Amino acid sequence: xxxxxxxxxxxxxxxxxxxxxxxxxxxxxxxxxxxxxxxxxxxxxxxxxxxxxxxxxxxxxxxxxxxxxxxxxxxxxxxxxxxxxxxxxxxxxxxxxxxxxxxxxxxxxxxxxxxxxxxxxxxxxxxxxxxxxxxxxxxxxxxxxxxxxxxxxxxxxxxxxxxxxxxxxxxxxxxxxxxxxxxxxxxxxxxxxxxxxxxxxxxxxxxxxxxxxxxxxxxxxxxxxxxxxxxxxxxxxxxxxxxxxxxxxxxxxxxxxxxxxxxxxxxxxxxxxxxxxxxxxxxxxxxxxxxxxxxxxxxxxxxxxxxxxxxxxxxxxxxxxxxxxxxxxxxxxxxxxxxxxxxxxxxxxxxxxxxxxxxxxxxxxxxxxxxxxxxxxxxxxxxxxxxxx
Ligand code: PLP
Numbered sequence: 001x002x003x004x005x006x007x008x009x010x011x012x013x014x015x016x017x018x019x020x021x022x023x024x025x026x027x028x029x030x031x032x033x034x035x036x037x038x039x040x041x042x043x044x045x046x047x048x049x050x051x052x053x054x055x056x057x058x059x060x061x062x063x064x065x066x067x068x069x070x071x072x073x074x075x076x077x078x079x080x081x082x083x084x085x086x087x088x089x090x091x092x093x094x095x096x097x098x099x100x101x102x103x104x105x106x107x108x109x110x111x112x113x114x115x116x117x118x119x120x121x122x123x124x125x126x127x128x129x130x131x132x133x134x135x136x137x138x139x140x141x142x143x144x145x146x147x148x149x150x151x152x153x154x155x156x157x158x159x160x161x162x163x164x165x166x167x168x169x170x171x172x173x174x175x176x177x178x179x180x181x182x183x184x185x186x187x188x189x190x191x192x193x194x195x196x197x198x199x200x201x202x203x204x205x206x207x208x209x210x211x212x213x214x215x216x217x218x219x220x221x222x223x224x225x226x227x228x229x230x231x232x233x234x235x236x237x238x239x240x241x242x243x244x245x246x247x248x249x250x251x252x253x254x255x256x257x258x259x260x261x262x263x264x265x266x267x268x269x270x271x272x273x274x275x276x277x278x279x280x281x282x283x284x285x286x287x288x289x290x291x292x293x294x295x296x297x298x299x300x301x302x303x304x305x306x307x308x309x310x311x312x313x314x315x316x317x318x319x320x321x322x323x324x325x326x327x328x329x330x331x332x333x334x335x336x337x338x339x340x341x342x343x344x345x346x347x348x349x350x351x352x353x354x355x356x357x358x359x360x361x362x363x364x365x366x367x368x369x370x371x372x373x374x375x376x377x378x379x380x381x382x383x384x385x386x387x388x389x
Pocket of ligand 1: 010011068069070071072074099101144147148173175176196197198205206207
């Protein structure tokens with residue numbers, strides 16, 4: 001056994017060479033707000049990155065607001081300063097599988113929040129959304145494009161139609177989907193879209209909120225300077241933004257081929273995981289991101305299994321990496337009404353553009369060894385009960 005196998009790409013990705021090279025040069029740049037030559041060069045670099053991010057989702061450059069990452073983009077999207085037809089939107093509808101930054105960001109913005117249900121495959125329940133919109137009128141609705149734990153892709157265009165018919169606005173957290181599936185803000189029908197650089201081979205600590213044409217943010221989160229057209233004060237993270245731009249260009253150029261390759265490797269991995277009696281691959285009956293597998297096995301303890309994988313040289317995560325450390329069952333699986341024991345066993349394996357067949361084979365080998373050694377006698381009984389029920 002040689003080297004480490006990194007299969008936690010949904011948590012973060014390695015920096016792309018293109019981003020590293022662009023950033024190294026950008027560290028020397030000046031303040032983009034300055035009018036002198038040094039400032040103008042920095043401004044040019046920031047605007048080139050903005051154009052790349054905009055083009056990647058079919059938006060206009062002036063509608064891209066750079067932020068410190070997906071978390072800040074989500075928080076900015078949920079500020080109470082959003083209006084539709086001139087009226088402020090002070091009511092939120094948030095799907096129950098959103099990332100913690102949306103759930104917490106929403107609570108910060110207003111206390112008028114409704115939770116939208118999902119089905120057992122982790123896909124938002126459109127009938128429930130209809131009822132919520134009919135009951136209380138227009139709302140700002142937040143639904144992610146793809147879930148970070150299961151990879152389940154949400155029916156955003158259908159959500160957008162319902163939201164707009166009711167006079168509301170739609171925010172889409174596309175942090176996990178960005179760079180893994182094609183995104184077009186107009187086709188989605190989204191009004192606000194959040195993305196993050198470190199999920200696509202860019203640096204950590206940079207992201208963007210992208211607005212559909214005509215959508216305005218009237219209340220920034222950070223106030224002071226007039227940067228980002230007054231929508232996000234503070235001197236821009238020039239090197240980070242430049243790295244983001246370079247990563248976006250590389251990710252979009254490689255997208256169709258990378259996605260296809262990842263999907264083939266994932267198929268190979270899942271074929272092996274499914275051979276374990278009782279194993280469950282969540283959301284496998286609905287459209288999913290090409291790189292994500294969330295697997296559960298009653299009797300397996302995810303926290304212990306992750307350590308076992310780590311000792312075997314393989315990095316995977318239990319449920320959402322952002323919530324690991326807290327040994328709390330995943331709110332996503334709870335929303336999908338997954339049984340508690342199965343929820344506690346869930347391991348997320350996420351692939352990336354440098355993942356090889358050998359990596360997948362090593363992961364499968366580690367899985368086979370782990371399930372043999374980790375299932376306790378009690379758990380075996382539990383497993384038998386599960387299999388016969
Ligand atoms: N939204 C989703 C779906 C995520 O998976 C993450 C990070 O894991 C975020 C938002 C937060 O992004 P960032 O780490 O850039 O703050």
